[in-house]
Amino acid sequence: MNFWLLLLIKVGLVLGVMLPGALVIIFGELKISAHMQSRIGPYFAGGRFGWAQPLADGLKFMQKEDLVPADADDRVYKLAPYVVLMGTLALFVVLPFGPETVARDLDLGIFYVLAVSSLSTLGVLMAGWSSANKYSLIGGLRAAAQLIAYELPLVLAVIGVAIMAGSLSLNDIVTAQANWQWFDTLPTWVNIIPPYMILQAVGLVIFLTASLAELSRIPFDMPIAESELTMGYLTEYSGLRFTMFFLGEYAGMVAMAAVAATLFLGGYWLPFVSDDVLNFVGPVVLLTKVMLIAFVFIWLRWTFPRLREDQLQTIAWKWLIPAGLANIVLTGFFKVVF
DSSP: OOHHHHHHHHHHHHHHHHHHHHHHHHHHHHHHHHHHTTOOOOOSTTGGGTTTHHHHHHHHHHHSOOOOOTTSOHHHHHHHHHHHHHHHHHHTTSOOSSSSOOSOOOTTHHHHHHHHTTHHHHHHHHHHHHTOOHHHHHHHHHHHHHHHHHHHHHHHHHHHHHHHHTOSOHHHHHHHHHTOOOOTTSOGGGGGSOHHHHHTHHHHHHHHHHHHHHTTOTTSOTTTOHHHHTTGGGTTOOHHHHHHHHHHHHHHHHHHHHHHHHHHSOTTOOTTOOHHHHHHHHHHHHHHHHHHHHHHHHHHHTTSOOOOHHHHHHIIIIIIHHHHHHHHHHHHHHHHHO
């Protein structure tokens, strides 16, 4: 097949997963947050359930005027939303949706994921610096500080999984979990439990916490912090460019939840199902696990208050990083011994 045609098909498939997934999670957050606060939530757009509210919000933002501050660095200012969205899109390239359903199965898949996930923070820093606004600049600098602090726990959480699977390929990691066998003395139904969810529970908690910080979600939303910085790096953005940042946040949730589901919950794997069947049902299985993790992200946002900057740094450097190092040591020890 022609290279450009194949590339176009793969990009179309990625967009077909990311955009609907982001809209579903936006709607889920509207409804879940309303339930947690004893409210009704959206119920006008799309009938009594308000299913069309995310689409209505998107159309509203697209109709607004696209403003650029007079003193802004025009080129960088306009490029920043695309960098944020591009970093999120690129994550889906190596995510396996089935044994043979993957855009590109890289041997260094985890390394690629960790590298590309940093692009979104670069886009945020570009937006903050180029806006010619002190609140935007502080928000961008806070985002850079979060990247430095939480990128390391994210890497340490993944190393334990790589040690157990003996590979950096995401497809190999799913296969390693599918082929895992618990002790013979345990009943057969125990094999339905994703092994790394139990054996790498510490890594899972670290990964989810660091993912929230990477996404700048409450309680780690210091780069936005409406009560302190108006809207941080988003203060000067409007119209379609603001929509791209807004969509990029929820698309990033889909991407990070998909990576967590692949590393710790078995990805597309379903017990007692052959690979031929998994090529068809695997995407549904993975998306179901993604929605479960996304629910945890939403639940945490509407449960905890925003942290202070010193508390954010303390959690990363004094708690997550030592816990990640201890997890690697224990994982390596048991890998060698057993």
